[in-house]
Structure formats: C-alpha cells, structure tokens
Amino acid sequence: MRKNRVDAKRYFEDRVKIDPWIDLMLKDTKNFTDDDLAYVYKNPWNCFSVSEVVMDRFPEYKELKSKDPKTYTIEDIRKIKFFFYLANFDPDFLNGSVTLPNGTKVDLTDIVEKRNGRYYLKKEITEEDCNRIVAETYKILSSIVPVHKKLMYDPVKKTGQIEVITTPFYHPILPLIFDSDIAKVCQPQDKLPTRFNYPEDADAQVKKSIDYYEKIFGRKPLGMWPAEGSVSEQVISIFAKNKIKWIATDEKILYRSNSSVKEFYYPYRVDEDTIKGNKNENGSVLIVFRDTKLSDAIGFTYQNYDPETAADDFIKYVLSFAPEDPNEERLISVILDGENAWEWYRKDEDGKGFLNALYRKLSKLYKSGQIVTVTMSEWIYGNPKRGVRPHPITQHYEIEPLYPGSWINANFDTWIGEDEENLAWEYLLKVRNDLKRLNVPKPLELNKVPKYGTKEFYEFKAWESIYSAEGSDWFWWYGGDQTGLGGDEPFDLGFRTHLINVYKFLQKAGYKVEIPDFLFKSILKKQ
Structure with missing residues (x-):
C-alpha cells in the first residue's frame, strides 16, 4: 500500500484466482485474448455493467460504449477497463483526498477532474494507472471492517452509532431448509418438491454466520437479517437457541400472522413453539416489520426528487405516525437493499445530498425529542445516554403463530413452486x-x-x-x-x-x- 501498486508478476505466477476483472487490470491490454475481451465488452456481464445514471457522469466512458467495438484500439480497451473501476468508486474518492482508518489516503484527483457535474480524465491512461486503481481499490476494501468496527454500537458500554448484524451463512431460505413443506401454508395452490427437512442444516447456517462474525468483530451479533426476510414459526427456535435477540422482515408477514395488534410500527415477540407464557427472553426473539412504503421510497421514488424535497418527504411521513400520547412510542423500521438505491439517484450524485439532508434533519428532531434514531440493541436494552428506555423482549405484543414467508410476496414462490x-x-x-x-x-x-x-x-x-x-x-x-x-x-x-x-x-x-x-x-x- 505504500507504493500504491500490486505485484502483478507475482500475482500471475502464484495463479491467484480472485476476480476476472482484477486479472484484466493487472494484465497488459495489448496481450488480451478473446476470453479477456469477453469480460471487457462481449459477455452479458462486462466492463460497461453500470447503471445508465452512473454512465452519464462519465462522458468519455459513455462515448466508448456507443462506439463500434470493431474500431476499438488498445488505448480504448485500456480506458474501458479503467473506467469500469473508476465508475464504481464513491464520488468522495474522485472529488478529493480521503484519509482511511489505517492512515492511508486515496486521492484520484491527479487522474480525474469534475467539470459541470461530470467526470473527465486528466491524462492518457497507462497500464501503471490500471495497476494503481487495483491498489486503491484494495485500500478502500480493506478499510470496510475497520470503519464498521469503529462505528458499531456496544450495548454494554452504550457507545457507537450503528448496529452490525449478519445473515445465515450461505444466504439460504432458512424456513425451506428447515422444512420445505412449510411453503404449503403460503403457497397452497403450488406443486411442491419432495420434502426437504434438515433443521440441523438451518442451525449450521446460523452457527457458521455467528462464528464468522465473532472472528471479525470480537463479539457475537445480537441481530440477524434472515435471507430475503424469510421467516417461519419453526426457525424461531434456531435463532433463540443461538442467542439472536432480534430479526426483521416485511410488514406483509405481520398482516398474515396471528396477533391481537397488527401495526407495523410496533415490534413483536415470537416464542419458541415449546414455550407457553414465556417470561424469559432466552426463549423469545423480537421481530420488527419494515415500513414498506418508506423503504421503497428510498429505493425507487426519491431517486427522481430534489435532495431536500426527498428528505422533507421522509420526515413528514415519519412524523405522521407520532402518537397523541407523549408517553407512547412507535418504532418505524426502514429496511432495503443498501447497494441498489444510490446508483439510480438522477438529481443527486450517489444520494449524497439526500442522505446529508436527512441526517441533518433527523439530528435536529432528535434534539427536540420528536424523532429518536435507535439501533435495535438500544431499543431492547435501553441507552440512558441518549434518553432511550429499555423495551425488554417479553414486554412486547406476541405473535402466535408467525406466518411463513419472505419480504417478496409474503411467500417463498421466488425459490420454490415452479x-x-x-x-x-x-x-x-x-x-x-x-x-x-x-x-x-x-x-x-x-x-x-x-x-x-x-x-x-x-x-x-x-x-x-x-x-x-x-x-x-x-x-x-x-x-x-x-x-x-x-x-x-x-x-x-x-x-x-x-x-x-x-x-x-x-x-x-x-x-x-x-x-x-x-x-x-x-x-x-x-x-
């Protein structure tokens, strides 16, 4: 990292297989084979696989995409592979020097400049530049865990800002691994395969994830996102036995579940099947249901809004749920695929304006006590430093039984039934x-x-x-x-x-x- 360079000779001698696009960057373009060119522009997945919104911010990149591939020069192909990396960098790294947690810096302003909201190359791209961009990428990727370690909330010390959770290890639809016949409940008209019934595999997927998390972060996770928000009454025992305190899914699951209350702005308690009248949180899991409208607004609607307008709309919607009784609280969960939204924000590069406006407004409303942002661990165990009282799992409304399904269609038909x-x-x-x-x-x-x-x-x-x-x-x-x-x-x-x-x-x-x-x-x- 001191030299901002990858030892390409050793990389190829060691036959390291990480990613074909890393191979492209470290290999001299003039030696490209047909297989290499397939990754550049011929395959369905290639060096132009970025959103049209991102592509518009790099006019030279867009021009290369519209050019007849038969006329590509060596220089063109080198630029294409370089732009594919550049376009995937957060704009902060293109607009100035950024210091990373380990003290190293990423500064690409000697290569790229911003003019009228668009990015242009300042120099002819060389193979050394391509090598360097891999090194810069490594520096950023190697900082991801340290950044999250620095920011993560400690429920004992009551310090930190974010909660880092995990998902079952290989991202299985846990209820189907536990017992695929559970799909008969939510897909009664579908033909299903021979019953797959391996609860021990579902348990292993959760245990592997917890073990891996602990090795990275030094402690066990308290929360888990079931892959695709997939839940069932049966898998609650697996989460509970592995000391997972809370999970989340979509509000459509709540409306199909059995509960005396059906409001998505309350968390709920789900007990292991074997426990009746449970008073011990060790046999229970807290489950929250996302506000679908608000989550989808971030993912699909606000991309066409002015940043301030989008942030105001978010705040106005949240405040519309404020209870008349000042002693009553409501918890609104915003849950979405975090990597999909920002590359489609047309009026706001990478959603930066919206996010900054939103956090600015939330900070102001926190000071006035109108909206308090919390991690789920804060909600459950409380945080006196921020005026958050504890909400023990056993004191929440109970769901019995929990309806089986995912956050897609409140069933499992994306993965079984065809x-x-x-x-x-x-x-x-x-x-x-x-x-x-x-x-x-x-x-x-x-x-x-x-x-x-x-x-x-x-x-x-x-x-x-x-x-x-x-x-x-x-x-x-x-x-x-x-x-x-x-x-x-x-x-x-x-x-x-x-x-x-x-x-x-x-x-x-x-x-x-x-x-x-x-x-x-x-x-x-x-x-």
Whole structure:
C-alpha cells in the first residue's frame, strides 16, 4: 500500500484466482485474448455493467460504449477497463483526498477532474494507472471492517452509532431448509418438491454466520437479517437457541400472522413453539416489520426528487405516525437493499445530498425529542445516554403463530413452486440424503478448515459444498419469475457444480461413491 501498486508478476505466477476483472487490470491490454475481451465488452456481464445514471457522469466512458467495438484500439480497451473501476468508486474518492482508518489516503484527483457535474480524465491512461486503481481499490476494501468496527454500537458500554448484524451463512431460505413443506401454508395452490427437512442444516447456517462474525468483530451479533426476510414459526427456535435477540422482515408477514395488534410500527415477540407464557427472553426473539412504503421510497421514488424535497418527504411521513400520547412510542423500521438505491439517484450524485439532508434533519428532531434514531440493541436494552428506555423482549405484543414467508410476496414462490425450482430441490435433496446415508461426520468446528489433504479436510469441503448449494440465489434464477442478464445458465452450472463437488470431495476422502448422472443434466428447460 505504500507504493500504491500490486505485484502483478507475482500475482500471475502464484495463479491467484480472485476476480476476472482484477486479472484484466493487472494484465497488459495489448496481450488480451478473446476470453479477456469477453469480460471487457462481449459477455452479458462486462466492463460497461453500470447503471445508465452512473454512465452519464462519465462522458468519455459513455462515448466508448456507443462506439463500434470493431474500431476499438488498445488505448480504448485500456480506458474501458479503467473506467469500469473508476465508475464504481464513491464520488468522495474522485472529488478529493480521503484519509482511511489505517492512515492511508486515496486521492484520484491527479487522474480525474469534475467539470459541470461530470467526470473527465486528466491524462492518457497507462497500464501503471490500471495497476494503481487495483491498489486503491484494495485500500478502500480493506478499510470496510475497520470503519464498521469503529462505528458499531456496544450495548454494554452504550457507545457507537450503528448496529452490525449478519445473515445465515450461505444466504439460504432458512424456513425451506428447515422444512420445505412449510411453503404449503403460503403457497397452497403450488406443486411442491419432495420434502426437504434438515433443521440441523438451518442451525449450521446460523452457527457458521455467528462464528464468522465473532472472528471479525470480537463479539457475537445480537441481530440477524434472515435471507430475503424469510421467516417461519419453526426457525424461531434456531435463532433463540443461538442467542439472536432480534430479526426483521416485511410488514406483509405481520398482516398474515396471528396477533391481537397488527401495526407495523410496533415490534413483536415470537416464542419458541415449546414455550407457553414465556417470561424469559432466552426463549423469545423480537421481530420488527419494515415500513414498506418508506423503504421503497428510498429505493425507487426519491431517486427522481430534489435532495431536500426527498428528505422533507421522509420526515413528514415519519412524523405522521407520532402518537397523541407523549408517553407512547412507535418504532418505524426502514429496511432495503443498501447497494441498489444510490446508483439510480438522477438529481443527486450517489444520494449524497439526500442522505446529508436527512441526517441533518433527523439530528435536529432528535434534539427536540420528536424523532429518536435507535439501533435495535438500544431499543431492547435501553441507552440512558441518549434518553432511550429499555423495551425488554417479553414486554412486547406476541405473535402466535408467525406466518411463513419472505419480504417478496409474503411467500417463498421466488425459490420454490415452479418446475425448475422444484427440480433443483430434488437434486439438492438426493445429494443431501447421500451425505446422511454415508454418515459423513460434520466438522467439529464449522469454519475451521482441517489440514489440507486429510480425510477430515475433504469431508469438511463436502459439507461446505452442500451448504453452498443450499444458498437462495441458485433457486432465485430457476423458473420464469427471474431471468439473469444474458440467461440463467451460469447459475445452473454453479449450483450443479457445488453438488458434483460433494461427491468429488467424498471420493478424495475415501468414500466409495459415484457422481450421479442426473447432476450433469441441466435443470433449465430452455437451453
């Protein structure tokens, strides 16, 4: 980092495989092969894969996209790969020097300048510049965890500003891993696959996540976002037993659940099935339901607003829920995919104006006591320093039972119920049943890789492969409801590769198994 440079020679000699676009940046453009050029501009995912709003901020980049690829020069291709990185940098790094938590600085103003709201290159791009931009990228990425460590709220010391949570490790739809037949409740008309029923895998996905979080942040998480906001009554026991205190999903789940109150601005208590009249929070989990309208406004509506207007609209909406009784409190949760919104803000670069205006207004309203921003840990355990009283889990309204579903359609139909999706579940079940039949021991430590080449190492890798295949995104792309950019084939291949690898690792561990022929057959109906 001192030299702002990557040792490209060693990188390629060591055969490091991280990301093909890193390879592009460290490889001399004049030596590009057809495979390299595919990543530059031929493949569906390429160096022009940024939003049109972002592209408009880089006129030279946009001009290269509109140019006939047959006329691209070496210099053009070098610029294209460089712009792909540059366009993904936060604007703060393009507008001046930024000091990172480790004391290093990122300053790209010798390469790029801003004129009339657009960014232009100040020099001809060289291979050294391409190498440097990878180093600058590394510096920023390596600062992400330290920044969050610095800002994260400590519920014991009552210090910090943000709460860092996690999600089940390989992002599975946890209720379906626990018992896929739960989809019969929310999708009664859909044909479902043979029952997948492995609660122990759901537990492992949560445990792996908690263990990994603790290694990074030095303490266990108190909250968890179930992948895609997917919940069911059954999985509450897994969260409770693993000492997860709160989870979240969409308000549509609340309206379908059984509760004496149905207002999204209250958190609710969900108990383990085995507990009746529970007075001990260890068997309960607090669940919050997002304000869908407000969350979607940030994701989709405010991108077309003036920043101040958007912030005012947000505040006005929140204040509309203020109770008449000054002793009554309401908790409004804003939950959205944080990476998707900002690149589409047309009148406000990266949403910076909106965010600054919003926090400025919230700070003012906090001082007057009208709106208090809280982390969920603050809400549950209180923070006298900020005038937040405790709200023990057991004192909240109870939901019994919790309706099964996700934050998409309040069901699981994005991942199960269509023919392709169901076939993928059949594939997964057959492989998972083979692991059970062979009695392959699970790792003693879920995230600790045993010594390379040992029987335990290959057994560990077999389990990792099945856990990976349980991830939600493979099933997301199957069926007609979602189609990937350029097709679903890469996801189908990825899913089946994980399942095939289960057998490859078992063979290396000494098990007498053959790879089933069906795994070499695509799940997709249309090739």
